[in-house]
Amino acid sequence: MRPTVSIVRCPNYNEEEVLRGLQQAIDLIGGIRSFVKRGDRVLLKPNLLSGKPPERAVTTHPSIIKGVIQMVKEEGGFPLLGDSPAMGSTTGAAEKSGIKRIADTLGCPIVEFNRPVVPAERKGRIFKNIEIDQAVFEADVIINLPKWKTHAQMLLTLGVKNLFGCIPGTRKALWHLKAGEDSRIFARMLVDIYQIVQPSLTILDGIVGMEGNGPGSGNPIPLGLILASRDPLCLDQVVCDLLGIPRKSLLTNRVAFEQGLGRDEIEVVGEEVEGVKIPSFEFPALSRIDWNLPGFIRKSLKNGLNPKPVVKKELCQLCNRCVEICPPKILKLNEEGPVFDYGKCIRCFCCQEVCPEGAISVQNGWALSLYHQIRGTKFGRSIPKGSIRNRFK
Ligand code: SF4
Ligand code: SF4
Numbered sequence: 001m002r003p004t005v006s007i008v009r010c011p012n013y014n015e016e017e018v019l020r021g022l023q024q025a026i027d028l029i030g031g032i033r034s035f036v037k038r039g040d041r042v043l044l045k046p047n048l049l050s051g052k053p054p055e056r057a058v059t060t061h062p063s064i065i066k067g068v069i070q071m072v073k074e075e076g077g078f079p080l081l082g083d084s085p086a087m088g089s090t091t092g093a094a095e096k097s098g099i100k101r102i103a104d105t106l107g108c109p110i111v112e113f114n115r116p117v118v119p120a121e122r123k124g125r126i127f128k129n130i131e132i133d134q135a136v137f138e139a140d141v142i143i144n145l146p147k148w149k150t151h152a153q154m155l156l157t158l159g160v161k162n163l164f165g166c167i168p169g170t171r172k173a174l175w176h177l178k179a180g181e182d183s184r185i186f187a188r189m190l191v192d193i194y195q196i197v198q199p200s201l202t203i204l205d206g207i208v209g210m211e212g213n214g215p216g217s218g219n220p221i222p223l224g225l226i227l228a229s230r231d232p233l234c235l236d237q238v239v240c241d242l243l244g245i246p247r248k249s250l251l252t253n254r255v256a257f258e259q260g261l262g263r264d265e266i267e268v269v270g271e272e273v274e275g276v277k278i279p280s281f282e283f284p285a286l287s288r289i290d291w292n293l294p295g296f297i298r299k300s301l302k303n304g305l306n307p308k309p310v311v312k313k314e315l316c317q318l319c320n321r322c323v324e325i326c327p328p329k330i331l332k333l334n335e336e337g338p339v340f341d342y343g344k345c346i347r348c349f350c351c352q353e354v355c356p357e358g359a360i361s362v363q364n365g366w367a368l369s370l371y372h373q374i375r376g377t378k379f380g381r382s383i384p385k386g387s388i389r390n391r392f393k
Contacts, residue, residue, distance in 0.1 A: 004266070005269070008021050009276065015066060018067050029228055036077040039077070039078070044081045048083040049093075057208050060099075062097070077141070080111050113165070113168045124193070127189050130167070132167060136197055144159055144197075146205070148210070152213070152352050154250070163190070166193060206226060207226065208222050233253070242277055284362055322352075322355055322360060
């Protein structure tokens with residue numbers, strides 16, 4: 001059977017419209033009853049990167065959470081919600097993003113991911129000892145609720161990348177370090193996590209997404225879409241189609257294809273891809289040319305090829321978050337802001353992800369900029385906005 005991805009339009013976060021959109025998207029792939037049975041313990045895994053208000057488009061919107069909790073409860077399931085934000089507690093991030101109020105009102109407990117276990121049964125293909133939170137294995141059903149956003153290291157954060165939050169917060173820096181500087185290795189880790197966690201259902205909040213300097217400081221962009229699938233990998237591939245970029249532009253997709261997990265044939269139901277294609281979208285700066293170069297050339301051209309984090313000193317409030325999160329501990333703060341040691345920086349962009357002021361952005365190396373100019377490729381430059389902002393009004 002061909003894997004299926006549903007696409008439905010949803011113009012805004014009006015709760016009734018969102019509930020209708022969710023029902024439609026899930027009905028198209030079998031209906032909520034095919035996922036949740038009476039008495040099931042259902043773990044909802046949103047994107048709760050940090051405690052930002054919903055209009056910043058950093059987190060999965062509370063209306064999506066509300067609709068999914070309602071649907072789970074109607075089937076007699078017991079929903080609970082868990083994640084591990086980049087910094088701070090899940091409850092704190094849920095409170096600031098408007099999710100806690102919804103969860104409390106509807107009787108959905110919030111779980112802190114702080115119990116790392118190395119699963120005995122389900123193993124990653126490459127990272128055999130990856131640590132996942134115990135809550136994942138206690139659930140009968142996992143519903144993955146990513147947000148459609150750009151990501152400085154991985155290009156986009158969608159269904160597969162959202163599962164990185166199943167690693168308890170305190171351990172994430174360690175796993176970033178293990179992946180090191182090569183984004184392909186990080187992508188392999190993400191694909192391993194996807195295979196271990198095995199969400200039953202993935203629903204993408206693409207009503208308002210994030211473009212540009214994502215995943216924490218980009219610009220909200222109305223997209224007006226909800227996507228759903230049993231397989232987040234297939235869902236991610238369809239998002240690439242909607243954005244008009246090759247499916248393998250997303251490293252997690254590329255790795256999945258290399259491992260025989262990718263699907264060429266995906267059935268799209270609901271809206272047709274051509275009818276809801278995204279006409280313009282601002283991608284982050286991203287390395288795309290060093291894959292096939294010999295190691296010694298890559299090493300000597302490192303600063304020219306690799307994008308790097310840079311700070312706008314006038315925006316920096318000296319909060320120290322970037323210094324705290326940096327996995328290899330190579331950031332220092334002086335009276336003007338963080339100072340980067342680019343020779344030791346692993347380009348994980350955790351600093352950019354957690355900066356509450358949007359003071360850190362990603363800049364292409366000179367060789368990479370030149371390459372993009374010559375090729376006219378989308379990555380690493382702004383695409384002028386088209387008519388997208390008004391297309392669902
Ligand atoms: S996280 Fe941002 S605001 Fe805080 S010290 Fe770093 S650059 Fe400055
Ligand atoms: S400076 Fe930023 S990008 Fe570099 S290793 Fe530290 S957190 Fe990662």
